[in-house]
Amino acid sequence: MSVSKGVLLIGGPSKGTRMRPLTLDCPKPLLPIAGKPMIWHPLSAFAKVPGLTEVIMIGFYEDSVMSGFIKEAKREFPNIAITYLREYKALGTAGGLYHFRDSILRAPVPQNIFICNIDICSAFPFTEILELHSKHRGVGTIMGVNVRKESAQKYGCIVTEPESQLMMHYVEKPDSWISNTVNGGVYLFDKSLFDEIKIAMDEKTARAAEDPLVKPDEILRLEQDVIVPLAAAKKMYVYQCKDFWRQIKTAASAVTANSLYLTRIQKSNPDFLAKSSPNVISPVYIDSTATIDPTAKIGPNVAIGPGVTVGAGVRVKDAIVLEGTNLEQHSCVLTSIVGANCNVGAWARVDGKPEPEQDVKGQISVTILATEVSLAPETLVRSCIVLPNKSLNRNSANEVLL
């Protein structure tokens, strides 16, 4: 069996601003979704891939930010090495990979290198991608996903030859529609990827030398600078993902991702979730340290974090409730994210609309309460984004509350 390694591109504090206000006090990769940090989901999928020896995270966060999670992850996945490599300079996705090539290629030398973006919610079918990759032996395989025609142009669009799964064409965010199959943010490359990156780098330097208008830099992007020429050279293949897939770009999409992951866990690992009962409608994750009144009704699609208190007659549905928050009696939390250490008063209602297929400018869908927000009894907060440490004692709708 050939050796594989996984690379997780986790970004840094300057990324993930669209996830605000949640990422004001929690780094995006560690944001709890379905009871686990966002990054845990691809990591646990990597741990199941035969022959995978190591997962390497590359990002801009300080080591101390990631160290707690890495310590826990090593304990949970003892059979794989878990490393965090911190970037100090923005080199682009391909540039960063190349910068760390020696660490990635360290023994055991991998034949296959998975690269996975952090900001997606997916079933992560790594083993299936590996199988397809092993058959065609091109330089790389990209996970293609199908999206609605109206939104395809927001992504990297892929044209595939149906018989051979060969990638014919790749355009990042095209001006006109070319395909409903888009880049799912998961790739598998042969170790010769680094040779291809080197070629791309040299070409870029050569272009810069010829053109006085191009400012030379070291930034090299995986999509435009590496995949586009690989597609042109017929060295890339496409694995068509049939399972669920969503971007986790905005705070609202975390609610969607939460329900998709919970639904998946309900099939794969039901013991991780709360048992179904008249007042628990699956799938629901409840941390073992949370206190739930038996008259509260919870679910479906709810994740409740550590130390949360849920009072009598409370209703929670399609929501994420983070650590240490208190929901007082008869309050409702629907289609919302309630940040850490919030207090929702009795009969208060935190209510949102489901994330729309397409973002409408100026319209808030899911309600987000950031850390330590306090909501007075009987107040209504609907489709609002509330920044940390706010005390609200009046009704609000469709507002950002600073």
Added chain:
Amino acid sequence: MKIIGGFGTRLRPLTLSWPKPLVEFCNKAMILHQIEALVKAGVKDIVLAVNYRPEVMVSVLKKTEEEFGINIHFSVETEPLGTAGPLALAREILGKDDTPFFVLNSDVTCVYPFEAFRDFHIAHKCEGSIMVTKVAEPSAYGVVVTKPGSTVIDRFVEKPVEFVGNRINAGIYIFNPSVLDRIQLQPTSIEKEVFPAIAADQQLHSFDLPGFWMDVGQPKDYLSGTCLYLSHLTATHSPLLTDPKQNKWVYGGNVLVDPSAEIDPTAVIGPNVVIGPDAKIGPGVRLQRCVILSNATVRDHSWIANSIIGWNSNVGRWTRVENITVLGDDVTIKDELYVNGASVLPHKSISSSITEPRIVMCKF
């Protein structure tokens, strides 16, 4: 003495199911509040000026006639006669003897001090008396101006631009039968045509209404009027109110609950709530400033404020209903919804939130 009452349509969707005089106000049909007060003042004949004669009203008032030993006549207009025309139509009954008669606007709620009003009228010996009430902002009403140091009405000022007084027409009058000579059987406005004529003859007096007054013709005012009436019951230590000392679920007082209603002891109700016969209020329900009409059900953990829940309606669990929402007869609100300022027509089932005020008429 006699009464005339008109009809309105502004209290829809409630009045789609019941004629407005029969819509309950604080657990009693609006018209019964007035009839009882009139009976107390010695009235024996009551004329209802109506534009149609609903069977249901006839049968309800039949019982009232027997109960109080009075005669109730329906005076049916075949064409709209304004506010004064119906008096001419009922000339035969109103003018059958020399005793004065009351005229009431059916949309008004107050303490109905008919005996004092009658005594005032008899004492000044003039043709008519108008009950007036003080309002904070008279600019939206017709202001009644009296002669200095007297109760004799000098003139009427419609929607005054500058302050001329804050006493407005409360919609309750008393007249001698001779006033009928001033009215033809044709569309006539009592306020604009008849009153100025009587006032010109210095035959019209104003009587200050003690206590609260409210035109309850619209849902918003119906709720305000309910609060005023409940406060009046509290101030007079009425035994009709639910005693907070014996019912821990009463919060802040002004709560009127029919004895046949079922209230879960974990509900928190008040202030300013009326609950009708056979209504059911579930566990953990929070009600304030609202009216629950007969046989309606409010299920567990719901929150209702500033709204009217129609007869036989069903409000699901964990719903939030507010902002002058009016549910007609037999409306169902599904669990967990938010209903903001909706007017819902009878027999509708609501299965998605109504986030902005609107009228729910048919399927959507």
